Amino acid sequence: MGVDRIPDNIQEGSGDFDGFPEGDGVLILSTEKKIMSANLQAERLLRIKLPKGENFFLDQIINDQYREKAVSALNSALEGGHSHANLAGKTIAGFPASLTYSIEPLHDNNRIIGAVLTFRETVPSAPGPSKQVRLIEYDTLFEHLAEGVFTINNRWRITSFNQRAQEITGFKSEEVLGRFCWDIFQSDLCHTNCPLKLTMETGIIRMDQDVRILVKGGKKQSILVNTSVMKNKRGLLIGAIETFRPVVEMDLSHEDHRNAASSRPEIIGQSPALLKLLGMLPDVAASDVNVIIEGESGTGKELIARSIHSQSPRSSGPFIPVNCAALAETLLESELFGHVKGAFTGAVNTRAGRFELAKGGTLFLDEIAEIRPEIQVKLLRVLEARVFERVGGARPISMDARIIAATNRDLEHEVKEGRFREDLFYRLRTVPLSLPPLRERIQDIPILVAHFVSTFNKKYQKNVRGVDTKVLNMFKRYAWPGNLRELERALEYAFVFVKGPIITVSHLPELKARPVAPKIGLEDQSTPSLWEDEKITIKKALDKAQGRRDDASRFLGISRTSLWRKMKTHGLI
Structure with a gap:
């Protein structure tokens, strides 16, 4: 083991380093280990002057x-x-500092x-984990934030660039x-x-300042x-910090969103x-059979019809x-079959x-x-005989129309409860179609958001380009009890x-206080969202805390009760 030594060109305590700004030190070296750039924070932490163009000897800075x-x-x-993160060290010059x-x-x-070297001072504190351990934990959470984050120093040079920032821009941190x-x-x-x-x-x-950048490759x-x-x-x-998240730009042309299967x-x-x-639908349309469309309110049953x-x-x-529900x-x-003069x-x-x-x-x-x-009895007779009479009349009239019915109820259950005739149910249900909820x-x-944005741009003479990713993620988590109609009204609001x-x-009405949508199949579970990011972050914190919720809540900066509630929501308990 060698003996710690101070470089000949450094005098212990030389320079008013304590007067230099605090914060992360950044040092940039050439391949020949010559100093290309360094901030004052680096000089303060290393207790050494770092003039541009001079050789830098790390082995003369870090102790044995x-x-x-x-x-x-x-x-x-x-x-x-190769990259190396969260290395530990102690300086030699001046009063030894842990880094x-x-x-x-x-x-x-x-x-x-x-190479770019970034330094941060670590000072042990008690009780609880050391400051160095906490910094490592914070670095881990910083890297897994749902938003891009970067920091700059007083010279406008980037000093940190998290994983999400790399994903959004396409640039690696070393770049x-x-x-x-x-x-x-x-x-x-x-x-x-x-x-x-x-x-x-x-x-x-x-x-929430709207900015357009160029990601790697030149795309806006x-x-x-x-x-x-x-x-x-x-x-x-000592610098500034910026967080950013991508905006979902809408394709408002709609040309790619039209279904070839639908006219x-x-x-x-x-x-x-x-x-x-x-x-x-094409096969159903080509025939003349009765159709019943089942689906929740607001799913677009009339559009299908x-x-x-x-x-x-x-x-x-x-x-x-x-x-049928809107008429007394x-x-x-009378509305269905008509009436003769004086019938009532x-x-x-x-x-x-x-x-x-x-x-x-x-x-x-x-x-x-x-x-x-x-009325169900009379409707059944019309469907079977294809004739009807007006209210108060006796002349039979031929029925020459295709019947398409729709309901937001479970008709089979209504039949079992005796509220809907079984024979009418089977007469209507030649071809049943089930419309999925949103x-x-x-x-x-x-795609639906893009459609409604385009529609309302024309209606309100505005030029909205898209929605924040937080909005889209909220929409994906929400249960939408009102389905398409509720989504349309939320965007119009x-x-x-x-x-x-x-x-x-x-800009949205209150949606977040309502129920969230359950996971529907594997495709939804793989959809990236803030919902999944939060779940992953909680799991990482729990893993690092070895399951201790007190420690995990402290890592996350939330109360133990809030952590328990989030764990329950995400199915982690």
């Missing part, structure tokens, strides 16, 4: 206990392009041109550390109205940016459940919709019913389960309040 590993890591980065540092190779066109932020992001605001610059100059936090990407300054314990500015442009989606249903009609031989005839029981019979009080004229009006076309009976039993069509949500090009969570 950690020296061999430090030199090996630096050589590995410069010669083999945690990382070494990342610096690349240019796939060629190693140097950006030590470089100017504008060289990496090349945003439309970098040289005019940069949010980070405004925050550095004024100290004002910027929230919209992001929402939050910025804040970083200060040391003395209140001196109705309003039926939008590519989920397997919907495509299976739409694939049946209209699609069947438009593809059928009766497409040139009328499509007559009747909402005393009027429903107020019948001052003879009037044709919906069955007559639908001649040569399609009669759509929505909410069929709501009609009372005596919570089972998670992958269709981005947002259009009332949105002023810029991006819809954020703040």
Whole structure:
């Protein structure tokens, strides 16, 4: 074991290092281990002047206990392009300081041109885990945040760049550390109205600023940016931090979202459940059999009925919709079959019913389960005999219309309960079609959002480009009891309040307090979302805490009760 020594060109305590700014030290070396750049924080931590162009000897900085590993890591980065994180060490010069540092190779066109060393002071504290251990934990959580995060120093050079930032931009951390932020992001605001610059100059936090950057490869990407300054314990500015998340840009042309299986442009989606249903429609439309469409309220049952009609031989005839639940029981019979003059009080004229009006076309009976039993009997007779009489009349009238019925109830259950006639049920149910709820069509949500954004842009004369990823993730988690109708209303609500090009969570009505959607199949479980990110982060914290919830909640910065509630929500207990 060698003897710790101080380099000849360093005098212990030389320089007013304590007056230098606190924070992370950054040192950039060439492949020849010459100093290319260094910040004042690095000089403060290493207790050594770091002039540009001078040779740097790591083995003369780190003490004997950690020296061999430090030199090996630096050589590995410069010669083999390997990264090394969370290394421990102690300085020799001045009062020995404990450090945690990382070494990342610096690349240019796939060629190693140097290395970036970042240093952070670690001071043991008691009780509880040491500061170094806590910093490692924070680094782990920092790397797994759902948003991209990077920091800059006073010289506008990037000092940290987390994993999510790498995923969004396409740049590896070793490609950006030590470089100017504008060289990496090349945003439309970098040289005019940069949010980070405004925050550095004024100290004002910027929230959800819409910025367009160029990701690696030159493709444009919209992001929402939050910025804040970083200060040391003395209140001196040492840099700034920016968090960002991608904006979901909508394809508002709709050309790629139209289903070849449907001639109705309003039926939008590519989920397997919907495509299976739409694939049946041409064959169903070609026949003249009765159809019943089952599905929750707001799923688009009338759209399916209209699609069947438009593809059928009766497409040139009328499509007559009747909402059986919207009509008073005393009027429903007259509305369906018509009435003759004087049939009842107020019948001052003879009037044709919906069955007559639908001649040569399609009669759509929505909410069929709501009609009372005596009307069910008459409807059954019409379906069987294909004739009917007007209320108060005796002349039989031929029925020349296709019947499509719809309900949001379980008709089989209604039959068992005696509320719906079994013979009518089977007469209507020649071809049953089941329309999936929106919570089972998670992958269709981005397409539907794009459709509604395009629709409301035209209606409200706005130019909304898309939605925040938080909005899309919230939509994917939400159960949508009102299905498509509720999604449409939520976005129209947002259009009332949105002023810029991006819809954020703040523009939406209250959805988050309602039930969340259950997982539906493997495809939904693999959908990336903040929901999954939170679950993964909680599991990592629990693993590191070896299952101790007190420690895990402390790592996450939340109360033990909040952790328990989140674990229960994510099915972790």
